[in-house]
Amino acid sequence: xxxxxxxxxxxxxxxxxxxxxxxxxxxxxxxxxxxxxxxxxxxxxxxxxxxxxxxxxxxxxxxxxxxxxxxxxxxxxxxxxxxxxxxxxxxxxxxxxxxxxxxxxxxxxxxxxxxxxxxxxxxxxxxxxxxxxxxxxxxxxxxxxxxxxxxxxxxxxxxxxxxxxxxxxxxxxxxxxxxxxxxxxxxxxxxxxxxxxxxxxxxxxxxxxxxxxxxxxxxxxxxxxxxxxxxxxxxxxxxxxxxxxxxxxxxxxxxxxxxxxxxxxxxxxxxxxxxxxxxxxxxxxxxxxxxxxxxxxxxxxxxxxxxxxx
Numbered sequence: 584x585x586x587x588x589x590x591x592x593x594x595x596x597x598x599x600x601x602x603x604x605x606x607x608x609x610x611x612x613x614x615x616x617x618x619x620x621x622x623x624x625x626x627x628x629x630x631x632x633x634x635x636x637x638x639x640x641x642x643x644x645x646x647x648x649x650x651x652x653x654x655x656x657x658x659x660x661x662x663x664x665x666x667x668x669x670x671x672x673x674x675x676x677x678x679x680x681x682x683x684x685x686x687x688x689x690x691x692x693x694x695x696x697x698x699x700x701x702x703x704x705x706x707x708x709x710x711x712x713x714x715x716x717x718x719x720x721x722x723x724x725x726x727x728x729x730x731x732x733x734x735x736x737x738x739x740x741x742x743x744x745x746x747x748x749x750x751x752x753x754x755x756x757x758x759x760x761x762x763x764x765x766x767x768x769x770x771x772x773x774x775x776x777x778x779x780x781x782x783x784x785x786x787x788x789x790x791x792x793x794x795x796x797x798x799x800x801x802x803x804x805x806x807x808x809x810x811x812x813x814x815x816x817x818x819x820x821x822x823x824x825x826x827x828x829x830x831x832x833x834x835x836x837x838x839x840x841x842x843x844x845x846x847x848x849x850x851x852x853x854x855x856x857x858x859x860x861x862x863x864x865x866x867x868x869x870x871x872x873x874x875x876x877x878x879x880x881x882x883x884x885x886x887x888x889x890x891x892x893x
Contacts, residue, residue: 716851
């Protein structure tokens with residue numbers, strides 16, 4: 584594990600922002616915004632070669648996992664602000680292990696290094712009394728970060744529009760996408776590029792303090808049936824949505840290599856969403872982000888389908 588890049592040596596930086604998961608869907612868009620605005624950025628990356636070349640030479644790179652105490656010890660040295668995003672771990676022993684236990688070394692280092700502000704990716708669902716699977720684990724992580732004493736902004740999101748990209752193959756070949764959620768259940772949804780934009784604004788702003796949730800709700804509530812119609816219009820081909828049983832959904836996740844515990848965590852989360860968990864937060868001008876689902880289909884999904892064809 585080591586450090587590379589063109590920025591000043593660790594511990595000699597001013598207003599340094601640490602970005603975790605910089606090659607994730609959200610992380611790479613966030614990195615582009617921060618580097619583009621001239622911020623000093625340090626990233627933690629398991630595979631630095633996956634960082635786009637145009638950004639790699641403008642950031643410090645700490646090589647390793649941000650679940651590793653020694654790695655976050657190096658990365659947080661001299662840093663003011665941290666963007667925290669837990670990477671997916673489909674084979675984790677439990678949702679708590681994937682979210683909370685993974686992040687505990689970083690929580691300790693936030694305290695010992697005097698990190699001032701943390702922006703984290705979380706989920707809607709605060710106040711839900713039943714088990715919501717991965718969401719419940721994510722909210723427990725929010726509490727752990729808040730208890731370190733840092734100022735914290737938890738970006739609380741519904742499902743991402745970009746999750747549909749996981750079904751590009753069946754959309755292309757069969758004109759179909761599936762989920763265990765009822766087709767007529769209307770709920771907010773958001774684009775990852777808008778999440779990155781909200782995160783970038785918070786990371787660049789050194790004036791905020793305290794603990795708050797920041798909902799990111801997109802501009803509209805849509806059902807999967809609504810989405811199928813919009814996709815059909817944008818792609819100029821019939822697209823249909825099919826609800827599948829929760830048992831089938833769980834079995835498919837396990838078949839694809841997910842641990843039993845994480846598959847159950849996904850199921851519990853989807854059950855809570857199907858019961859209206861994402862509808863509990865009212866949309867406000869502050870929580871309304873700009874990208875409509877139609878725009879996302881035209882600008883992200885359609886090019887992804889073309890790439891799949893080629």
